[in-house]
Amino acid sequence: MNPQKVESTTVDNFKRPSQTKEIWRRFSKSKGAVIGFVLFSIIAIMLLAADFIVPYEAAIKQDFTQQLAAPSREHFFGTDGYGRDAFARLLHGGRTSLSIALLATFSSAVLGSALGAISGYFGGKVDSFIMRSLDIFMSVPDILFTMAVVYALGANFTNLLFALTLAYFTNYVRLVRSQVLNLAEQDYVEAARAGGSGSTRIILSHIIPNAVGVIIVNTTLNVAKIILYESTLSFLGLGMPPPQPEWGLMLSEAREFMRTAPWLMFFPSAAIVITAASINLMGDGLRDALDPHLKS
Amino acid sequence: MYRYVIKRLLFLIPTILGVTLIIYAVMSITPGDPGRAMLGTSALQADVDAYNAALGYNLPFPIKYFNYVKAMVIDQDFGFSYLTKQPVFDEIWPRFLETLKLAFLGVFIAASVGIPFGIYAAVKQYSLWDTVPSLVAFFMAAFPSFVLGLLFLYFFSLKLNLLPSYGIGSFEHYIMPALAISIPPAAQNMRFTKSSMLEAIRQDYVRTARAKGAAERTVVWKHALRNALLPVVTQIGLSLGVLIAGAVVAEKIFSIPGIGSLIVDRIAYKDEPVIIAGTILISICFTLVMLLVDIIYAFVDPRIRAKYSNTKG
Amino acid sequence: MAHTEIQNILEIRDLKVIYKTDLEVVEAVNGLDLTIGKGKTLGLVGETGAGKTTTALSILKLLPSITGRILQGEIYFDGEDILKKSEHDMQSVRGNRISMVFQDPMTSLNPVLTVGDQIAEAVQLHNPDMSKEQINERVAATLNMVGIMPSRSGDYPHQFSGGMKQRVVIAMALSCEPELLIADEPTTALDVTIQAQVLTMIRELRDRLGTSMLMITHDLGIVAQTCDDVAVMYSGIIIEAGTAEDIFLGDKHHPYTVGLFNSIPNLDIKSDRLNPITGLMPDPTNLPKGCVFAPRCNHQMEICLEARPGVFEEGTHKIRCYLFSEAAGNSKAGVDLNAE
Amino acid sequence: MLNDNQTVPLLETVELRKLFKLKGGSNLHAVDGINMKIYAGKTLGVVGESGCGKSTLGRTILKLLEPTSGQILFEGNDITKYSVSKMRPVRKDMQIIFQDPYSCIDPRKSVIEIISEYMFIHKLYKSRVETFNKAAGLMDMVGLARRYANSYPHELDGGRRQRIGIARALSLNPKFIVCDEPVSALDVSVQAQNLNLLMDIQDELGLAYMFVTHDLSVVKHISDDIMVMYLGKCVERATSDELFANPQHPYTKALLAAIPKPDIRMRNKEFQLIKGEVSSPVNVKPGCRFASRCDYAVPECSQRDPDFVETSPEHFVACYIVNGR
Amino acid sequence: GQTTEPSEEPGGTETPAVNPDEEILTIRKTASLQSTDWEATTNTFDMQIMWVQVFESLYTIDEAAGGYQNQLAKEVAISDDGLTYTVTLQDASFQNGDPLKASDVVFSYKRAMENSRFNYVTSMIKSVEATDDKTVVFTLDYPYSAISHTFWSIKISSEREVTEQGEAFGTVPHTAATGPYIITEYDVASGLKLKANENYWKGVPNIKNVEYIVISDDAAAVIAFENDELEYLPDAPLSEWESLVAASGENNSLTKGNNIRFMAINYLSPTNNNILGNLKVREAIFYAINKDNINAAAASGYGAPAYEYMPHEYVATSPSFEDGGFKIYDYDPEKAKSMLKEAGFTDAQIAEGIDVGTLMTYGAATAEKAKATQVIQANLAEVGLKCEIYVAEAAQVTPKLYAQDYDMCIFGDSGNYDFNNIRQQVHSESTGMYVVKYADEKSPLDYKRLEELVALGVSTADVDARLDYYTELWSMVMDSATILPLYHNPVGIVWSSKLDPGGLSPTYYHIYNFKWVE
Numbered sequence A: 001m002n003p004q005k006v007e008s009t010t011v012d013n014f015k016r017p018s019q020t021k022e023i024w025r026r027f028s029k030s031k032g033a034v035i036g037f038v039l040f041s042i043i044a045i046m047l048l049a050a051d052f053i054v055p056y057e058a059a060i061k062q063d064f065t066q067q068l069a070a071p072s073r074e075h076f077f078g079t080d081g082y083g084r085d086a087f088a089r090l091l092h093g094g095r096t097s098l099s100i101a102l103l104a105t106f107s108s109a110v111l112g113s114a115l116g117a118i119s120g121y122f123g124g125k126v127d128s129f130i131m132r133s134l135d136i137f138m139s140v141p142d143i144l145f146t147m148a149v150v151y152a153l154g155a156n157f158t159n160l161l162f163a164l165t166l167a168y169f170t171n172y173v174r175l176v177r178s179q180v181l182n183l184a185e186q187d188y189v190e191a192a193r194a195g196g197s198g199s200t201r202i203i204l205s206h207i208i209p210n211a212v213g214v215i216i217v218n219t220t221l222n223v224a225k226i227i228l229y230e231s232t233l234s235f236l237g238l239g240m241p242p243p244q245p246e247w248g249l250m251l252s253e254a255r256e257f258m259r260t261a262p263w264l265m266f267f268p269s270a271a272i273v274i275t276a277a278s279i280n281l282m283g284d285g286l287r288d289a290l291d292p293h294l295k296s
Numbered sequence B: 001m002y003r004y005v006i007k008r009l010l011f012l013i014p015t016i017l018g019v020t021l022i023i024y025a026v027m028s029i030t031p032g033d034p035g036r037a038m039l040g041t042s043a044l045q046a047d048v049d050a051y052n053a054a055l056g057y058n059l060p061f062p063i064k065y066f067n068y069v070k071a072m073v074i075d076q077d078f079g080f081s082y083l084t085k086q087p088v089f090d091e092i093w094p095r096f097l098e099t100l101k102l103a104f105l106g107v108f109i110a111a112s113v114g115i116p117f118g119i120y121a122a123v124k125q126y127s128l129w130d131t132v133p134s135l136v137a138f139f140m141a142a143f144p145s146f147v148l149g150l151l152f153l154y155f156f157s158l159k160l161n162l163l164p165s166y167g168i169g170s171f172e173h174y175i176m177p178a179l180a181i182s183i184p185p186a187a188q189n190m191r192f193t194k195s196s197m198l199e200a201i202r203q204d205y206v207r208t209a210r211a212k213g214a215a216e217r218t219v220v221w222k223h224a225l226r227n228a229l230l231p232v233v234t235q236i237g238l239s240l241g242v243l244i245a246g247a248v249v250a251e252k253i254f255s256i257p258g259i260g261s262l263i264v265d266r267i268a269y270k271d272e273p274v275i276i277a278g279t280i281l282i283s284i285c286f287t288l289v290m291l292l293v294d295i296i297y298a299f300v301d302p303r304i305r306a307k308y309s310n311t312k313g
Numbered sequence C: 001m002a003h004t005e006i007q008n009i010l011e012i013r014d015l016k017v018i019y020k021t022d023l024e025v026v027e028a029v030n031g032l033d034l035t036i037g038k039g040k041t042l043g044l045v046g047e048t049g050a051g052k053t054t055t056a057l058s059i060l061k062l063l064p065s066i067t068g069r070i071l072q073g074e075i076y077f078d079g080e081d082i083l084k085k086s087e088h089d090m091q092s093v094r095g096n097r098i099s100m101v102f103q104d105p106m107t108s109l110n111p112v113l114t115v116g117d118q119i120a121e122a123v124q125l126h127n128p129d130m131s132k133e134q135i136n137e138r139v140a141a142t143l144n145m146v147g148i149m150p151s152r153s154g155d156y157p158h159q160f161s162g163g164m165k166q167r168v169v170i171a172m173a174l175s176c177e178p179e180l181l182i183a184d185e186p187t188t189a190l191d192v193t194i195q196a197q198v199l200t201m202i203r204e205l206r207d208r209l210g211t212s213m214l215m216i217t218h219d220l221g222i223v224a225q226t227c228d229d230v231a232v233m234y235s236g237i238i239i240e241a242g243t244a245e246d247i248f249l250g251d252k253h254h255p256y257t258v259g260l261f262n263s264i265p266n267l268d269i270k271s272d273r274l275n276p277i278t279g280l281m282p283d284p285t286n287l288p289k290g291c292v293f294a295p296r297c298n299h300q301m302e303i304c305l306e307a308r309p310g311v312f313e314e315g316t317h318k319i320r321c322y323l324f325s326e327a328a329g330n331s332k333a334g335v336d337l338n339a340e
Numbered sequence D: 001m002l003n004d005n006q007t008v009p010l011l012e013t014v015e016l017r018k019l020f021k022l023k024g025g026s027n028l029h030a031v032d033g034i035n036m037k038i039y040a041g042k043t044l045g046v047v048g049e050s051g052c053g054k055s056t057l058g059r060t061i062l063k064l065l066e067p068t069s070g071q072i073l074f075e076g077n078d079i080t081k082y083s084v085s086k087m088r089p090v091r092k093d094m095q096i097i098f099q100d101p102y103s104c105i106d107p108r109k110s111v112i113e114i115i116s117e118y119m120f121i122h123k124l125y126k127s128r129v130e131t132f133n134k135a136a137g138l139m140d141m142v143g144l145a146r147r148y149a150n151s152y153p154h155e156l157d158g159g160r161r162q163r164i165g166i167a168r169a170l171s172l173n174p175k176f177i178v179c180d181e182p183v184s185a186l187d188v189s190v191q192a193q194n195l196n197l198l199m200d201i202q203d204e205l206g207l208a209y210m211f212v213t214h215d216l217s218v219v220k221h222i223s224d225d226i227m228v229m230y231l232g233k234c235v236e237r238a239t240s241d242e243l244f245a246n247p248q249h250p251y252t253k254a255l256l257a258a259i260p261k262p263d264i265r266m267r268n269k270e271f272q273l274i275k276g277e278v279s280s281p282v283n284v285k286p287g288c289r290f291a292s293r294c295d296y297a298v299p300e301c302s303q304r305d306p307d308f309v310e311t312s313p314e315h316f317v318a319c320y321i322v323n324g325r
Numbered sequence E: 001g002q003t004t005e006p007s008e009e010p011g012g013t014e015t016p017a018v019n020p021d022e023e024i025l026t027i028r029k030t031a032s033l034q035s036t037d038w039e040a041t042t043n044t045f046d047m048q049i050m051w052v053q054v055f056e057s058l059y060t061i062d063e064a065a066g067g068y069q070n071q072l073a074k075e076v077a078i079s080d081d082g083l084t085y086t087v088t089l090q091d092a093s094f095q096n097g098d099p100l101k102a103s104d105v106v107f108s109y110k111r112a113m114e115n116s117r118f119n120y121v122t123s124m125i126k127s128v129e130a131t132d133d134k135t136v137v138f139t140l141d142y143p144y145s146a147i148s149h150t151f152w153s154i155k156i157s158s159e160r161e162v163t164e165q166g167e168a169f170g171t172v173p174h175t176a177a178t179g180p181y182i183i184t185e186y187d188v189a190s191g192l193k194l195k196a197n198e199n200y201w202k203g204v205p206n207i208k209n210v211e212y213i214v215i216s217d218d219a220a221a222v223i224a225f226e227n228d229e230l231e232y233l234p235d236a237p238l239s240e241w242e243s244l245v246a247a248s249g250e251n252n253s254l255t256k257g258n259n260i261r262f263m264a265i266n267y268l269s270p271t272n273n274n275i276l277g278n279l280k281v282r283e284a285i286f287y288a289i290n291k292d293n294i295n296a297a298a299a300s301g302y303g304a305p306a307y308e309y310m311p312h313e314y315v316a317t318s319p320s321f322e323d324g325g326f327k328i329y330d331y332d333p334e335k336a337k338s339m340l341k342e343a344g345f346t347d348a349q350i351a352e353g354i355d356v357g358t359l360m361t362y363g364a365a366t367a368e369k370a371k372a373t374q375v376i377q378a379n380l381a382e383v384g385l386k387c388e389i390y391v392a393e394a395a396q397v398t399p400k401l402y403a404q405d406y407d408m409c410i411f412g413d414s415g416n417y418d419f420n421n422i423r424q425q426v427h428s429e430s431t432g433m434y435v436v437k438y439a440d441e442k443s444p445l446d447y448k449r450l451e452e453l454v455a456l457g458v459s460t461a462d463v464d465a466r467l468d469y470y471t472e473l474w475s476m477v478m479d480s481a482t483i484l485p486l487y488h489n490p491v492g493i494v495w496s497s498k499l500d501p502g503g504l505s506p507t508y509y510h511i512y513n514f515k516w517v518e
């Protein structure tokens, strides 16, 4: 064989033709997923560009001459009990809500996946210890546990993150553990061992990349759940400290003006529902795109 | 099978101990003490200390934990509320039943609405019966219970004056809270049932049933459904957790004397006996429900039943 | 078709079936003609994806409702066009007059119902007047027939071995003494010794009940040992059909049939190399314009790439290939199968 | 068929045993005292029904499973007790090809990456480019067009995927390959293509195969020697021709009789059936494992394991009847 | 959703036929009752029931009349030195039928004096003795002008019944009180029910049955009132006040109440190099605060800015800001900024924002005190001061206040009907002016003089003299810029047209005075 020729036919061409493309193709075939993606993109862009749309100042600037004003050209979504612009608060509050949700999702995914991987991979005593502890841990209803933690540590960004992480990591432990157990049974893992791969290499180059799809899907769907959960916590008075706007807190504040200024409740509700729904739509689309079973 | 059930019931013991430990640990990092909370700022520190000492509050954590467990195990005594001096059990039990009523009503609605719609959507995939409910479910699944609760309150009590806005007693009192907490899980159940059902309908044995000449109804109800419901049963069991979270909120909004809102309120007073006993009670309930789910599972699926009857000891 | 006397239990004409998904259109069956004589067993042979199962499902009108679609054709069962029947009418045909045994015994039985119940259901569906006792007797008799103790009718499928499950499936299919039995690769999932048991049983029952049968398989050995007639399927088309003698002993063959025979190692002759067909089946979402086999054929001619060939008939033997059609002349006819 | 000068087998097992511990303390006898020899450049076919321990045997020989007892001698060295690191160089010489073309390769890696993986593990070549060139060469060898180098497995059909597995197994220049039903999942025409490929490679590189299958016509076609397994035990072993010409164990006979042959003279002829099905390998009792299904069984059969006796040169049978006790 | 239209029909205008014996008076409660032992009730809602309707004390309060009056005490004789109070009891009887005896009073006082919670009203009592069945003699350590408040605070219970019930007392319904209403049901699920004490020593109450309904959510409570499910709604949610006014027609009242919110600054806080130790900074903070905005946010604008420690209208000895002559720190952001400059901060530092630490309060995150923190935070930001908000439950905040471990805090104090109350707050060894510990070397005021003034005020019954002392005292406190009264939280009450509440008592209503409208 002629190495020169080989170089020109394969090696130079060798790139990682991403599977992302294929996944994207399938993802974009699903109407729901595209709607979700577009919606979420709009939301994300608006939140990212919040500072350009309306400055943060407007979200915390109190103006008692404008207390509880109805939606108008000046205040698209009206004003709240402090005369603060509800539109600005919604935009900037979304940033808080979403960043907590994203961070909490991320940290719970990392913590849970690590524990799940350890449990699934090492098996035996480690596995039963982790799983039994988890059983006990999970028998305390999330909401009570999270509330106790937030009460104990005080309500602020970090503690909220911590509490949400603790409430959500358990999903991942089970998920990743079963993935690892399942993947470890695949012939290609055996093949890698037959080729002389060590455990580390197998985990890093075979098990993790294959488990990642499922984790990503789960993670996406979890973002929506956490947004809802977080708003519930806020509603119970365990959310972010004021004056920082946050959707759940806005709702919680709006509750007493339910009859005098119903729009204050309407817009954050809509924001939560639309965001959560759009993420769910994307998650479903992603799951279908990543799952070859549903192809036919 | 019964060996398995006993084994699972025995696992309640470490569960209770673990739950107690977790809650104790969390409470021990919470600032404040019951004495100060009860006696107020103007009380002398010495009095506060005496108050705490009388409660056995100042003991070191392990001893306190041990004493608690001992009392619980040996005397089935959960102690007295720091706040009301009532025996904890007397205080939490009626509220627990209230929450249970609400949560199970919620489970019932979530299941009885979600499952049939899910089945129908799967059977009539891509028809109006699928797309419309699926879309509705999509949005409903994204509603936090408290938003629903507030909206219901606004429309049904305030605007239409159809339903009572607070309290317990008649069936009407439970309509709004039960709906508020069960609609999101109902939507989840519907989505879950639908995909599970679609999966089941694809199976070979369903095709076999059709090939036998079974009518579509038989195929769906007799063959596909029982298999499709297996994962749904688990899902419903798990949704009890979601419902309990919803119940805390609903209890607040609709003024229902439930255990969730009780625990929330008592956290503010560091009323540990109530918080711990309440949490244990909910955990036991949760564990039992999960056990029930497994038993139902075994009941419906002979393969699982066989697995349990084979594991001896 | 004015039938005065029907000799064929099943006649399929120019059947076209597609699967339409969001992403693509699979042309699974592309103008298939098939005939099964009364009391005969037809072996339908073909590789994975040839469209065998699709054909079988079309006969029962059990194609996946959302994706599968019959585009054209007629399927005459006992002189009546099945495709014109309503779903309700089909229900009395299925299981009663035409039964089907599916490929995989492990998944063909409902795991949560007892075996007895599943057989009883089949019986009851087509004998609605039967009493409970009568049905139970029938179930017991059916199980007996396939060599399973009737006392096991209360067991669940997971308590049975693969072979027993497949026997149950067959028992179920035969419990109403259908006129036509479709067996879709009834033994592929089984070990050879069990396969032999099951095949023996099918043969016995067929002979005893006088059932006509469509035996779908990719194993030429099974065809040789069980079938009267054979149809070879490729990419949704029957490319060669005839009596078993025509196919196994005849001297004219479609090049694909030749390749198929050359691919199986012969137990009797020791050869160093096999002579398989090169290449793969065409993509069913993108079929060639001409003969579907042309891209792999080593007798390929220009015309093969342009249009589908017609049927060459010689008695009972039919071949769809230009090698034998008048248009192409007979110059290359007589590709020898038995080139030993 | 064996040359006298090939006295040292490439691979030999002595009383190799692999038990799986099941929940509840029972043992599953997957491989139960196998003695076998494979010589360089030769193929040993292993046949037997599903679950009889063929795959387990293959995996145990490669030490992908830890043997319970017995010895594995590779080129005369006992590798049974080798540690993971000591095994590593040996792995270059012993490879495996799997049955399922769908699960045997990592779906997230491109073809060239899969084929190169082993070479990277053993750092056979200095640079990436060199390794990929080698891999491209292997693709040529197994008849995979180079344009597939950057494809992902799901874009390929089963036959091609199987070839990726073959190329990967060959990448380390092994001396011995366990082929665990490498063609049974494929269509006959593709199966024939791949069988030809395996035989060509053997001729070219002088490899030894242990060829696991349940398809007797395939095994006859490819093997020099054949071993028939039943419930973890070897019941008969002989050269391929000898076995087909002169099967002795009742099970082997039944197995051969059960294969449907593409010969219409056999139409509607009775199969020679054996009753029942393979029993469970859990906590097996001593005695011939086949006794319960055997028409010729005598009481002794179920009392003590029959010895593995050489009835004619290179033809071994474990049966009281055949061996005349 | 607007309720401002005057055209809207007020709910319940029709006069229903009332059978007074069967009609049940329904009153809202936000949470279930803590205990049936008056000593164990810690929140206003429970005290409104236990301290007024069920139990009685030697004195009672009539808010409408603005003072203390005899209740179980028929006559009180005070010795000249002001150290001995001889109380003659009414011919009253307990709900269990036992006559009220002096020994019951002694028993009740002794029991309360053992309870640390009542330290603030009992610490001056040296002894309580019964000289005969109807006479109780109190001996004090020092003259105590606010003894009336003590006589009101300590409720009298039946020695026999309390002793008999032992541990269970408080956890079950009982008849150990003398009040007009008897608890008939005390239960989580069925709530709290009272019935008229037919043998009440003052005469049979008009309203026979009372039911307290637990409604934790304000919106639900308003809806319930509008739907005629509640007849009396004390502490009506102010954000819904307009709707309630519309629904109740004439039957509503909005009063200033005796509840004031304060902001305290911990001059000892180490935060930012003890920045709060700087008087100018504290003054700047006070000048920056806009009390009107706080009122608008926290009390929906129905409250009033506060300047005093006690509402002058309620307590004659409380100095009024109009003529007290003490600093009142009216909103003046410019002045605040200049004070900061005086304190040595540069314009750059002010523009950048000066960290003054945490503003703490307790309650729910959306409750009124938390709202006040948000307004203050915004106010401070305007003048270049940065603070963080910490809102937590009382169990967590109270110990911090006690330990004086905070920077700034907002707390509420409801009046004890005498400015004298301040004595407890300032003098007590436990805390300073509730939360500011003045008895310290670094004290920003002459704390010795402060104590002196307290002592003087406590021991004189002369209202004018006490007003003078307290004016001086309050001026000192205000000069120190450590405590700032913020706003009066108003009390809104609405009631059904079926009901005649017979005069208004915003804090402690007396159901005994209520009547059904015929």
Ligand SMILES: Nc1ncnc2c1ncn2[C@@H]1O[C@H](COP(=O)(O)OP(=O)(O)OP(=O)(O)O)[C@@H](O)[C@H]1O
Pocket: A296, C019, C020, C021, C026, C027, C028, C046, C047, C048, C049, C050, C051, C052, C053, C054, C055, C064, C067, C218, C284
């Ligand atoms: N539900 C479906 N949706 C889309 N395509 C399908 C579906 N079922 C079958 N196909 C495609 O239709 C073609 C014919 O499939 P069919 O199952 O009829 O083949 P077969 O001859 O039975 O193959 P096998 O031997 O593997 O059973 C194949 O290309 C297959 O991929």
Ligand SMILES: Nc1ncnc2c1ncn2[C@@H]1O[C@H](COP(=O)(O)OP(=O)(O)OP(=O)(O)O)[C@@H](O)[C@H]1O
Pocket: D020, D028, D029, D030, D048, D049, D050, D051, D052, D053, D054, D055, D056, D057, D214, D281
């Ligand atoms: N990891 C394992 N744990 C427990 N039992 C196992 C394990 N792997 C295989 N077995 C059991 O060992 C026996 C032999 O299995 P093996 O896979 O070797 O059979 P096989 O002959 O290769 O069968 P097939 O033809 O189905 O591939 C079977 O009964 C199987 O269930």
Ligand SMILES: [Mg+2]
Pocket: C052, C053, C054, C103, C184
């Ligand atoms: Mg098929």
Ligand SMILES: [Mg+2]
Pocket: D054, D055, D056, D180
């Ligand atoms: Mg195997």
